[in-house]
Amino acid sequence: MRRSEINACIKQAKDLYNSISFRLPQWAHYSPEDWAQQPDLAQWCHAHQMGWDVTDYGEGRFAERGLILFCVRNGILRQPGEVPYAEKIMIVGENQECPWHYHKVKMEDIIVRGGGNLVVELYNLGKDGEMDKESDVQVRTDGKLNILPAGGKIVLEPGQSVTLPRTMIHRFYGETGKGPVIVGEVSQVNDDLTDNYFFDTDARFTKIEEDEAAIHPLWNELGS
Known part of the structure; x- marks a missing residue:
């Protein structure tokens, strides 16, 4: 992504x-x-992966596949004395996908804080490490049990949330016609370096073309 695009994303998110x-x-x-x-x-925020994060998953198609994130608080995995939780606030555009992935360590609540509706699609993780396309998925939305077929979806409106257990495969995107979605995440410690397991992308972070000065650095640029 160009730095000018990242700057524009951050300005949009702040608004x-x-x-x-x-x-x-x-x-x-x-x-x-x-x-x-x-x-x-700066060193503290870098070590805790806290701050701004804008990604197109290395594909150069931010509008179709991308995410704007801000990590407000976070611990460090397997470090004594660290907090065991994390909090993020994100922006997801209409039909803008966060691609299929899961976490082995992190359980998380995905919460729609405002804006449009968020579509979340789900699979169980199979024994071979692939999507289990046969078994039903069980998730709770604000405590309510939902039993869905493999690949089933839920649509979260503002104020609603879903709890995603460890290893549940998921992707999400903004529902068409509803506008950008303001999405919160409350979870166990988040580690984007070791606990993201994607299915159809290899790049969690974005290569940046410096076409203008940064208004705010991303968290992985802090302390460097």
Whole structure:
């Protein structure tokens, strides 16, 4: 992605978060120069994978396959004394896919905080590590048990959530005609370096073409 595209995504996300009065930490608004004055904080956020994250999964089709994220809080896997939880706030566009994946460590609640509706499609993980296309999927939406056929979908409206157990294969996207979706995530510790298992993409992070200055660095650029 071009840096100008990433800057535009961050500006859009900030406007949408403000529209539901979701306030980000002060350092969410730091410029690269501000971060340079806060090396300890920069190293902390980098180690905890906290801050801005914009990805097109290395495919250059952000509108069709991409995600804007901000990690508000997070621990570090298998580190004594670290918090055991994480929180994110994300923007998902209409028909913009977060592709098929699962986590071995992280359980998570996906919560629609505002905007449009979120479509979530689900499979169980088979013994061979592939999608189990035979067995029913069981998930709870705000405590309500849902039993779906393999590949079944749920549609979450603002205020609704789904709890995704470990190893449940899922993808999600914004429902057509409903506008961008503001999505929260509350989970166990998040590790995008070791606990994402994708099926049809190899790149979690985006290669950046520097066509203009960054307004805010991404978390993986902090402390570098």
